Amino acid sequence: MAKGRIVVDEGLCKGCELCTTVCPKDVVHMAMDRLTPRGYHPATLIDPQGECTGCAICAVICPDVAISVYRWVPAAKEAEAVRASA
Numbered sequence: 527m528a529k530g531r532i533v534v535d536e537g538l539c540k541g542c543e544l545c546t547t548v549c550p551k552d553v554v555h556m557a558m559d560r561l562t563p564r565g566y567h568p569a570t571l572i573d574p575q576g577e578c579t580g581c582a583i584c585a586v587i588c589p590d591v592a593i594s595v596y597r598w599v600p601a602a603k604e605a606e607a608v609r610a611s612a
């Protein structure tokens with residue numbers, strides 16, 4: 527399964543929590559220990575087991591386009607092995 531991670535732009539996040547309601551892995555939480563420059567608790571990735579798949583649902587629902595999604599892409603050799611075993 528694809529692996530991913532997100533980066534939240536805390537200058538854009540307004541703490542609405544929408545992203546926390548849609549993550550299928552429940553790995554987006556609000557950081558209650560800090561505030562953004564505008565005074566909101568920002569969304570953050572809590573993902574100790576690396577469960578983020580990079581599905582980007584959180585980024586799509588974010589009304590302020592505050593989330594960037596990065597997906598792990600297999601290197602060429604690994605991709606060939608995946609194709610060969612398929």
Ligand code: SF4
Nearest residue numbers: 549578579581582584
């Ligand atoms: S990219 Fe998908 S799995 Fe990762 S944090 Fe966002 S909604 Fe959750």
Ligand code: SF4
Nearest residue numbers: 539540542543545588
């Ligand atoms: S949906 Fe966007 S603005 Fe709302 S908490 Fe998540 S990152 Fe912040």
